[in-house]
Amino acid sequence: MGHHHHLELPETPSPGYLLANRRTESTFEEIPVIDFKDANSKDPVIRRELADRIRDACINVGFFYLKNHGISHHFITDTIDAGKRFFSLPEPVKMELDIHKSSNYKGYTALLGENTNSEGQGDLHEGFDIGWEPQEASVEENAPIDNSPMNGGNVWPKDLPGFKEPVLAYYHAAVDLGKRLFPLFALALDLPENFFDDKTTKPAAIMRILHYPPQNLTDIAVNDKQIGIGAHTDYECFTILWQDQSGGLQVQNMKGQWIDAVPIAGTVVVNLGDQFARWTNDIFKSTLHRVMNRSGHERFSIPLFFGTDYNVRLEPIPSCASPGSLAKYDVVTAGDYVKSRLEATYSHSATN
Ligand SMILES: O=C(O)CCC(=O)C(=O)O
Ligand SMILES: [Fe+2]
Numbered sequence: 001m002g003h004h005h006h007l008e009l010p011e012t013p014s015p016g017y018l019l020a021n022r023r024t025e026s027t028f029e030e031i032p033v034i035d036f037k038d039a040n041s042k043d044p045v046i047r048r049e050l051a052d053r054i055r056d057a058c059i060n061v062g063f064f065y066l067k068n069h070g071i072s073h074h075f076i077t078d079t080i081d082a083g084k085r086f087f088s089l090p091e092p093v094k095m096e097l098d099i100h101k102s103s104n105y106k107g108y109t110a111l112l113g114e115n116t117n118s119e120g121q122g123d124l125h126e127g128f129d130i131g132w133e134p135q136e137a138s139v140e141e142n143a144p145i146d147n148s149p150m151n152g153g154n155v156w157p158k159d160l161p162g163f164k165e166p167v168l169a170y171y172h173a174a175v176d177l178g179k180r181l182f183p184l185f186a187l188a189l190d191l192p193e194n195f196f197d198d199k200t201t202k203p204a205a206i207m208r209i210l211h212y213p214p215q216n217l218t219d220i221a222v223n224d225k226q227i228g229i230g231a232h233t234d235y236e237c238f239t240i241l242w243q244d245q246s247g248g249l250q251v252q253n254m255k256g257q258w259i260d261a262v263p264i265a266g267t268v269v270v271n272l273g274d275q276f277a278r279w280t281n282d283i284f285k286s287t288l289h290r291v292m293n294r295s296g297h298e299r300f301s302i303p304l305f306f307g308t309d310y311n312v313r314l315e316p317i318p319s320c321a322s323p324g325s326l327a328k329y330d331v332v333t334a335g336d337y338v339k340s341r342l343e344a345t346y347s348h349s350a351t352n
Contacts (some may be wrong), residue, residue, distance in 0.1 A: 027254035028030035051187035062287030078166035104152035117230025178306040212299040228291035234273030236307030246299035312337025
């Protein structure tokens, strides 16, 4: 037969290296700690070694702790202090910033306002959400206009002096860390270090301050449908999560066991979200996690969800596609994906 008479598998620029090397049968019992001090190294061999450790965590766990992450301690404590002052305002004052009033999911989420696991009955936390905003009003007046579904500014509490500044300072410090992580994720995927640069031009980074009241132990036994945050995966590429010392974050391994992500002072948790799972055909894991605050006291955390620009299409990258294999996911834009997940999360508390 002639050499063009039968269907040929499409050529891909890379031989599905990561696909061939994944270890789907492995599971994890603990979450690795990765030292980020090497991220500054001028030596590409050292950066490569760091990327290899990150790759291993991304393929096998989807979670890792990062130490020497570069976010100054006072940015954290000042933001938690600000959050405590905000959450102790009277409920009607907080509800003036109700997230349901905003077209782009910014502002206040009341207790039970979210239902992160669709099988749950509402999450036992309250939260305050912001997105990109320059730190000083005078700079970046010409910041790129974002016409995506998530477009729009932040809302801030009136009459709460000293709130916005520390919160924005933390936001920018965490966004800077996110910008340093993207090149390492690229390396981990055998892509050029700058692969994500043109896909992350206007940081699609949503930050939350979360407050979990202590959860009554008896209630948990009776009703496991109302926990701090129901089992879910995150929606973006990755999340930079600061958690206080209360504990309660749990991560599901491939055997379905819940592994405690025990707080480790001086670290942040980094976990992958669905955008990376979609880029990589699930070779990078977007791992299920939840929070149950059984500490007996209040718990605070600060997740920052770091996605690509909302107009970027989530297409499988060559190192994660094998010739002729079907992509696991329909290609959608990052903005449409995040918005659809947020709609589902908040729909149960919508008033219309
Ligand atoms: O509070 C935490 O530790 C986790 C929060 C979380 O998973 C989320 O907001 O997506
Ligand atoms: Fe999460």
